[in-house]
Structures are given as structure tokens and as C-alpha cells.
Amino acid sequence: MSKQNKTSGRTVIHMEKRNSISRSKAWAIRLTAVLLSLIVCAIVIVAITKQNPLQVYAGIIQGAVGSKRRIWVTVRETVVLLVIAVGLVPAFRMRFWNIGAEGQILMGGAASAALMIYLGNTLPLPVALLLIIVVSAIAGMLWGIIPAFFKAYFNTNETLFTLMMNYVATQIINFLICIWENPKGSNTVGVINSKTKGGWFPRVFGSEYGLSVLIVLVVTILITLYMNYSKHGYELAVVGESTDTARYAGINVKNVIIRTMCLSGAVCGLAGALIVSGASHTISTSTAGGRGFTAIIVAWMSKFNPAAMLIVSLFLVFMQQGSIQIATQFGLNENASDIITGILLFFLIGCEFFVNYKLSVYREKEA
Amino acid sequence: MKKKLIGLVLSLTMVGGLLAGCGSSASSSAPAEEAAVEAETEAEAEAEAETEAEAPAAEAVDASQIKVGVIYVGDENEGYTESHMKGIQEMKTALGLTDEQIIEKTNIPEDESCFDAAADLAEQGCQIVFANSFGHEDYMIRAAEEYPDVQFCHATGYQAATTGLANMHNYFTAIYEARYVSGVVAGLKLNEMIEAGQITAEQAKIGYVGAYPYAEVISGFTSFFLGARSVCPSATMEVQYTNSWFDIAKEGETAKKLIADNCVLISQHADSTGAPAACEEEGVPCVGYNIDMIPTAPNTALTSPTNNWGPYYTYAVQSVIDGTPIDTDWSQGLADGSCLITALNEATIAEGTAEKVAEVEEAIKSGSLHVFDTSTFTVGGSSLEDYIAAHADEFAEGGAYQFMDTHVADGYFHESEPTSAPAFAMIIDGITSVTQEN
Numbered sequence: 001m002s003k004q005n006k007t008s009g010r011t012v013i014h015m016e017k018r019n020s021i022s023r024s025k026a027w028a029i030r031l032t033a034v035l036l037s038l039i040v041c042a043i044v045i046v047a048i049t050k051q052n053p054l055q056v057y058a059g060i061i062q063g064a065v066g067s068k069r070r071i072w073v074t075v076r077e078t079v080v081l082l083v084i085a086v087g088l089v090p091a092f093r094m095r096f097w098n099i100g101a102e103g104q105i106l107m108g109g110a111a112s113a114a115l116m117i118y119l120g121n122t123l124p125l126p127v128a129l130l131l132i133i134v135v136s137a138i139a140g141m142l143w144g145i146i147p148a149f150f151k152a153y154f155n156t157n158e159t160l161f162t163l164m165m166n167y168v169a170t171q172i173i174n175f176l177i178c179i180w181e182n183p184k185g186s187n188t189v190g191v192i193n194s195k196t197k198g199g200w201f202p203r204v205f206g207s208e209y210g211l212s213v214l215i216v217l218v219v220t221i222l223i224t225l226y227m228n229y230s231k232h233g234y235e236l237a238v239v240g241e242s243t244d245t246a247r248y249a250g251i252n253v254k255n256v257i258i259r260t261m262c263l264s265g266a267v268c269g270l271a272g273a274l275i276v277s278g279a280s281h282t283i284s285t286s287t288a289g290g291r292g293f294t295a296i297i298v299a300w301m302s303k304f305n306p307a308a309m310l311i312v313s314l315f316l317v318f319m320q321q322g323s324i325q326i327a328t329q330f331g332l333n334e335n336a337s338d339i340i341t342g343i344l345l346f347f348l349i350g351c352e353f354f355v356n357y358k359l360s361v362y363r364e365k366e367a
Numbered sequence: 368m369k370k371k372l373i374g375l376v377l378s379l380t381m382v383g384g385l386l387a388g389c390g391s392s393a394s395s396s397a398p399a400e401e402a403a404v405e406a407e408t409e410a411e412a413e414a415e416a417e418t419e420a421e422a423p424a425a426e427a428v429d430a431s432q433i434k435v436g437v438i439y440v441g442d443e444n445e446g447y448t449e450s451h452m453k454g455i456q457e458m459k460t461a462l463g464l465t466d467e468q469i470i471e472k473t474n475i476p477e478d479e480s481c482f483d484a485a486a487d488l489a490e491q492g493c494q495i496v497f498a499n500s501f502g503h504e505d506y507m508i509r510a511a512e513e514y515p516d517v518q519f520c521h522a523t524g525y526q527a528a529t530t531g532l533a534n535m536h537n538y539f540t541a542i543y544e545a546r547y548v549s550g551v552v553a554g555l556k557l558n559e560m561i562e563a564g565q566i567t568a569e570q571a572k573i574g575y576v577g578a579y580p581y582a583e584v585i586s587g588f589t590s591f592f593l594g595a596r597s598v599c600p601s602a603t604m605e606v607q608y609t610n611s612w613f614d615i616a617k618e619g620e621t622a623k624k625l626i627a628d629n630c631v632l633i634s635q636h637a638d639s640t641g642a643p644a645a646c647e648e649e650g651v652p653c654v655g656y657n658i659d660m661i662p663t664a665p666n667t668a669l670t671s672p673t674n675n676w677g678p679y680y681t682y683a684v685q686s687v688i689d690g691t692p693i694d695t696d697w698s699q700g701l702a703d704g705s706c707l708i709t710a711l712n713e714a715t716i717a718e719g720t721a722e723k724v725a726e727v728e729e730a731i732k733s734g735s736l737h738v739f740d741t742s743t744f745t746v747g748g749s750s751l752e753d754y755i756a757a758h759a760d761e762f763a764e765g766g767a768y769q770f771m772d773t774h775v776a777d778g779y780f781h782e783s784e785p786t787s788a789p790a791f792a793m794i795i796d797g798i799t800s801v802t803q804e805n
Contacts, residue, residue: 069483069486069487183582186501186502186579186581187579187610188477188501188502190502190504190505191505191506191508191509194505194508280479281479282505284477284478286478324472324484327473328471328473
């Protein structure tokens with residue numbers, strides 16, 4: 001609670017924390033924020049690019065969902081972002097700042113690339129896929145356990161630790177590319193098993209990305225159940241609120257930290273498999289492509305609500321895919337859509353202030 | 368979607384947006400029409416000559432119905448992509464197409480986004496799709512499998528012939544010819560420095576900033592070196608890699624490292640102005656790449672070898688219009704203007720350079736001079752033919768040297784002839800190459 005004086009101490013803006021707000025009012029505030037942000041975006045578009053903002057918006061929509069293929073690409077990117085955000089939820093609930101999703105994804109991706117290269121053409125597809133999913137989850141898990149162990153036993157700073165693990169993972173990928181590069185010297189692995197399609201996700205629901213959707217759906221439901229209806233989920237929430245309370249209640253905090261990060265890392269590792277086996281069929285240092293960081297925004301903006309995470313992921317991917325179209329159509333490069341996304345995010349995050357606080361303006365009487 | 372702070376993203380993107388706005392308006396200025404028309408007639412003649420190719424002739428398309436898709440790894444702010452964009456513009460003017468008939472996708476990375484982009488272009492009705500970066504190839508092949516009625520043309524790739532797909536094509540200019548010529552310019556400069564007593568003949572060491580240690584780069588610096596040594600026999604060369612196609616800071620650093628290592632002239636096969644800028648600072652003569660480096664290094668730049676993609680784009684799109692097959696592997700050089708050297712910098716070149724350049728260019732065009740003449744260099748102390756014979760097992764294994772043995776005949780290495788992509792991948796004597804495996 002604070003007071004702010006405006007115009008020589010007469011008009012006062014008073015901020016007050018709301019005790020409660022009705023659902024409809026909260027959503028009305030958010031909707032207003034979206035509308036306002038679209039108007040600001042339109043002004044920016046006109047000012048900078050001299051394009052008709054409505055046409056630019058239409059171009060974004062076209063680019064994201066304008067054809068069956070574009071819809072599938074948008075869906076593919078959305079579910080990958082969603083599953084990473086879902087993976088981050090248990091760690092964040094525990095107030096364990098896992099900034100290392102990027103590295104966990106890379107390690108999972110490296111594991112699936114390795115399996116595709118060495119076993120993809122010999123194992124029957126269902127076995128290979130099962131192996132890819134399990135091993136990539138384990139690889140991500142290992143990358144999550146290391147900082148968790150040090151946090152639990154030596155109370156290291158997990159933010160820095162997980163962040164640094166990303167760079168280690170990137171270097172490991174660089175090293176693997178030297179071994180796997182094709183052709184030699186090109187610093188790229190190229191499409192793995194492009195002829196045999198060994199270890200590639202098969203077509204499900206009439207799309208090669210159907211299986212990814214299915215997996216993400218299952219994982220999201222399982223994690224939601226785990227968080228809300230299991231003893232583990234409860235324990236990690238208590239640890240997040242206060243480790244002292246947790247200890248007092250007889251919870252083994254060290255165990256909870258390690259266990260939770262195993263789960264978080266495993267889901268992020270699985271995301272690596274979805275990217276490598278399910279979409280790109282190659283591995284590079286940009287395989288994660290910053291999605292490990294974007295997912296943090298997704299998780300926080302949604303307050304860990306799975307439905308909200310889906311919406312936010314979809315929104316971010318929608319803008320990203322749309323940007324390719326406006327780049328083509330209007331000669332705006334993807335930075336233009338980053339501006340729009342930035343403005344939208346600014347308003348969306350900013351409006352939470354008005355959901356949580358009430359502003360009252362009144363005139364203060366002279367004392 | 369980047370993870371940067373929103374404020375940072377906002378400010379950066381605004382600047383970027385402004386820059387992009389300026390760039391695109393500049394690139395839409397009218398290209399040289401004469402050259403384009405000339406290229407068209409040449410391309411037509413060539414299309415007729417190539418009718419024996421194996422692909423079945425597709426149906427002819429009216430020029431007004433044609434749609435062309437292009438996938439660029441960068442945008443107009445990056446020299447290599449910019450040169451492709453100019454080529455596309457030249458094709459557009461030559462064939463009288465409208466803006467709506469050309470769909471260009473910029474900043475497409477070398478991953479599944481390339482496949483997404485290629486498939487999307489095919490579904491938008493493009494009859495022909497180009498992609499300009501090496502790492503795009505695998506994704507182009509996937510798209511070619513999925514859309515057999517659409518022609519997919521990939522620059523710098525090498526797999527089109529082996530895929531057996533009639534609609535998959537590779538193209539690359541014979542840039543090694545222009546590199547050889549630029550090497551001659553560099554060699555003459557070295558001679559001038561020796562004569563002036565600035566260096567001794569033994570100190571004529573060239574530094575070369577390469578991107579990646581594979582055939583495209585190796586072929587490039589070998590041809591440059593052979594050009595230099597053809598006029599300055601004591602020349603040697605040291606190559607260092609940046610492991611990036613575009614990194615201004617790293618290319619500058621690498622150039623400075625080479626200069627510190629006693630290199631007296633610098634050249635490059637990487638796409639930024641980093642190396643020439645460093646040379647200008649150090650006062651060391653340099654040969655650039657892609658673009659005229661005189662604005663960057665007015666007192667040290669000599670010239671730059673550069674690609675002109677216009678003739679190919681005109682030829683390929685004309686082929687679709689005519690319903691004639693496109694070469695599976697296409698490579699043309701100085702003779703049809705697909706590669707050239709930029710304007711010589713009068714302030715820096717040695718005397719008599721222009722005459723010598725004209726002479727060498729003529730010799731290459733007429734076929735009397737072969738860049739990779741095996742009598743002009745040795746590998747491991749023996750001739751290339753002997754070396755290949757002695758290491759036949761290694762070559763049979765394929766890998767990086769997969770085309771080395773098949774290209775050698777009649778006393779020279781037939782660069783870019785059987786396959787359009789550069790294939791010369793051996794380090795010849797006189798060149799030291801520091802291979803950092805990252």
C-alpha cells in the first residue's frame with residue numbers, strides 16, 4: 001500500500017490490494033488489455049511501417065492458420081512449447097528456479113538423435129520410439145538432477161546452476177555434431193535417416209505431428225493430476241511455500257527437491273525427443289531455439305494453469321508463425337512481429353497489476 | 368520468440384524494423400536491364416542445349432501464371448542472401464514477372480522451418496522453389512518427395528543427382544574461377560611488395576579467413592591460392608576457420624590473428640565485412656567476398672570475387688515456363704557472367720593488374736587455362752593423380768573426399784562439372800590449414 005502525490009498534494013492516487021476479484025471482472029480487465037494492446041500495436045505499425053494494421057493482422061492470422069499445413073505447424077510448435085511449460089511447473093511450484101529447460105531439451109534431443117543414428121534403422125519402429133521417448137526423458141532427467149542434488153545438499157543457487165548447465169549442454173551438442181556431422185566439415189548433422197525414416201514419429205491422425213499432440217496431451221494430464229491430486233504434488237507445494245514448514249511437517253525436503261527436478265527435467269528431455277524425432281529429424285545447438293526460456297513466460301503468465309498455458313503457448317506460436325507470413329507479404333522481417341508480441345505481452349502482464357490492485361483517485365482535503 | 372527482456376526486444380526490434388524498411392526499399396530499385404536481357408537469351412540457348420537431360424519435360428506454363436518461391440537463410444542485410452535477392456530481381460525483370468508472382472521467405476533457418484517453408488510455398492501454387500543455404504538441402508529433398516510436380520532448386524547442395532528425384536536440382540556458380548582471378552590480383556600485389564622491399568620473397572604469406580573446413584571453402588581457398596601462386600611463385604598461405612558464415616567480430620579477430628602470424632595479405636570466405644575492416648585498421652591489403660569492400664577498406668581492399676545468380680534464376684524459371692527440364696547440376700562461371708570480380712581498387716592494386724586480369728579471364732573463358740591444373744600443385748609431395756592412386760582405399764570410402772577421384776581427368780580437376788557443388792577438398796602443399804574441430 002502506498003500513496004502517491006500528484007499535482008501539489010491535492011489529487012491522490014491510492015493503490016489498494018484487492019482481497020478478491022470476481023472472475024468476470026478479472027477477465028474483463030484482461031480483455032480490455034488485449035484490445036488496448038491491439039490499438040497500440042496498430043499505431044506502432046502505422047508509424048513505423050506505413051502499412052494498414054488490419055491487413056497486417058490478417059496476414060498474421062493467414063500465416064498461422066491459413067492452410068491445413070500451417071495449422072498443423074502451429075499445432076506442432078504449440079504442443080512443444082506447452083509440454084516444456086508443463087515440465088517447468090513442478091519445479092516452479094517448489095520455488096526452484098529451473099532456468100535450465102534449454103539444456104534439458106538439448107540433452108533429450110541429443111539422446112533421441114543418438115538412438116536414431118545408431119539404432120533407428122535396426123530396431124522395429126515401436127521399440128525404437130519407446131526407447132527414444134524413455135531415453136530422452138532420462139537424459140533430460142540427468143540434466144535436472146545435477147543442480148537439484150547440489151541445491152539439496154549444498155544449497156547452491158539453482159538459477160545460476162541450471163543456467164550454466166545450458167552452456168555445458170550446448171558444448172556437448174557441438175562435440176556430438178563433430179562426430180555426427182554429415183557431410184564432414186559442414187558443422188551440421190543433416191536430416192537423420194532421411195531415406196529409411198528410422199526413428200521418425202509415424203503419422204497419427206493423418207499428420208506426422210499427431211503423435212506429438214497425443215504425447216503432450218497425456219503428459220499434460222498426468223502432470224496436472226500429479227500436481228493437484230497426489231501426495232508428492234502437495235509436498236512439493238509445501239516445500240515451495242516454506243522449507244521450514246515442510247521440515248516441521250516431516251517432509252524430507254532434500255528428497256522432494258531431487259524428485260521434483262527429476263520429473264521436471266524428464267518432461268523437458270521428452271520435449272527434446274518431440275523436436276528431434278517428431279519434427280526436425282536433426283540436431284543442432286539451436287534445436288531448443290530459446291523455447292526453454294519462452295516456456296518460463298508461458299508457465300508464469302498462466303499461473304501454472306494447464307488450460308491457460310495452452311492458450312498462452314498458442315498465442316505466442318500464433319504470432320511467431322504469423323510473422324513468417326507478414327515478412328513475405330509486407331517485407332517486414334520477423335522483428336515486426338516481435339514488436340507486436342512484445343506490446344501484447346506488456347499489456348497482458350501489466351494488466352495483472354489491475355487484477356491484483358485497485359486504484360482509487362480522490363482529492364485530499366487540506367489538513 | 369526470444370527470451371530477452373521485453374524492453375530490450377522492443378527497442379531492438381524497432382531499430383531492426385526501421386533498418387528492414389530502408390533495406391527493402393533500396394533493393395527494389397531497378398536492376399541492370401541490359402544484363403538481364405542478355406542473360407535471358409543465353410539462358411534460352413542453354414535450355415535448348417540441355418534437352419537431353421533425363422527428367423521428363425513438364426508441361427509449359429504461361430509466364431503470367433508462373434509463381435516462384437524463394438527461401439533465404441538471411442535477408443537483405445546479409446551479403447550472400449542479398450546477392451541472391453538481386454539475382455531474383457534480375458530474373459523478374461528479364462522475364463517480365465510481377466511482384467505478386469514471387470514469394471520470398473527470409474531468415475529461414477536450416478531446420479524443419481525450411482521444410483515448412485518449402486511445403487507452404489508449394490501449397491501456395493509455386494511451380495518452382497529455390498533455397499539458398501547449404502543446410503536447407505535435406506529439407507528441400509523432403510519437400511521434393513512430397514510435391515513431385517514442383518521443381519525444387521537448391522544452391523550449394525550436392526545431393527540432387529543421388530536422390531534420383533526428377534524435380535530436385537542443385538546449382539552453384541563456378542565461383543572458383545573468380546577466386547582464381549582475385550588470387551592473381553593478390554599475387555601481383557605480393558610481387559609489388561617484394562619489389563618495393565617491404566617483404567622478402569619468402570615472407571609472401573597470405574592469410575585466409577575461412578568459414579567451415581569443408582569442400583566449398585577448401586575449393587575456394589585453393590583456387591585463390593593457385594591464382595596468387597601463378598604470378599608469385601614463392602607465395603604460401605595459412606587458413607583459419609571461424610566456424611560461422613557470418614560473424615563480424617570473429618572474422619575481424621581471425622584476420623588480426625593471421626596478421627600477427629606474419630601474413631601480409633588477407634582474403635576470406637565468410638560473409639561479413641569483419642576481415643576487410645580489420646585489414647584497414649592494420650594497413651594490410653585484402654581480397655573480400657560477395658560485395659565490393661572498397662567502402663569498408665578504401666586503402667587496403669583490392670577486389671572481391673562475387674556471384675551473380677541472375678543467369679541461373681532466369682534460366683531455371685524460363686525452363687519451367689517452356690516446360691523444359693532443369694539441369695540436375697548447374698554450374699556456370701566467368702563465361703556467362705555468373706561469377707566475376709568486383710571493381711579493382713585503383714588506389715591499392717599493383718601496376719598492370721587490369722591487363723593481367725583481362726588476360727587470365729580470357730584464358731579461363733576459352734578453356735585454355737584450367738584453375739585446378741594438376742601440374743601446378745602437389746598434395747603430400749606427389750601429384751594429385753599419384754596421391755589418389757596411392758590412397759585409393761580412402762577415396763573409395765567416400766566421405767569428404769567422395770568426389771575427389773572421379774573429377775580428375777586430362778591433367779586437371781574438373782571442379783563443379785559432374786556435380787555443381789564445389790568438390791575439391793584436399794589441402795595442397797603450400798597451404799597450412801588449422802582445423803579446429805570446434
